[in-house]
Amino acid sequence: MRAVEISQPGGPEVLTLINTPVPTCGAEDILIKIVAAGVNRPDALQRVGAYAPPPDASPLPGLECSGEVVAIGASVSRWQVGDKVCALLPGGGYAEFATTHQDHALAIPDGLTMVQAAALPETFFTVYSNVFMRGGLKAGETILVHIGINQRQRCGPDP
DSSP: OEEEEEOSSSSGGGEEEEEOOOOOOOTTEEEEEEEEEOOOHHHHHHHTTSOOOOTTSOSSOOSEEEEEEEEEOTTOOSOOTTOEEEEEOSSOOSBSEEEEEGGGEEEOOTTOOHHHHTTSHHHHHHHHIIIIIISOOOTTOOOOOOOOOOTTOOSSOOO
16 A cells, blocks of 8 residues: 655655555554544654654554545454544554544544545544543533643744
8 A cells, every 4th residue: 555654754755655564453443544644733843853753653643634434453343344434543644544442433424525534533532531531511511711822832842
């Protein structure tokens, strides 16, 4: 399969097209034929050498994608070959195929294109984890979220 690797820390020019084997499914993994990949801050940080993927994760960038399930592990119960999903990945999204645990995938919501859905998992899982699992928000309760943006923050070295 074709994939994009980071040849060395640096700017976008260090993203290199390579050929590499298609990943294989673990018992609870799904293999996704990728249609679109999201681009996140960790991807940019990994590209400049400021974020190392976990030891058991793919060294390829890309933490979220959308596509079609083309293979499933022996213990997968949530998905079938042919399902359209978006998924949070342990790296490897900048490729034609990637694997992820079956619980890290979502059905693509009605009305979203594959391209739109590729940007959903990282945000959705982060919000869900923080608001509902950690924060304990329940039906009927209200939440107010404040956000601030540091305009000087960059994903690479200063020019």
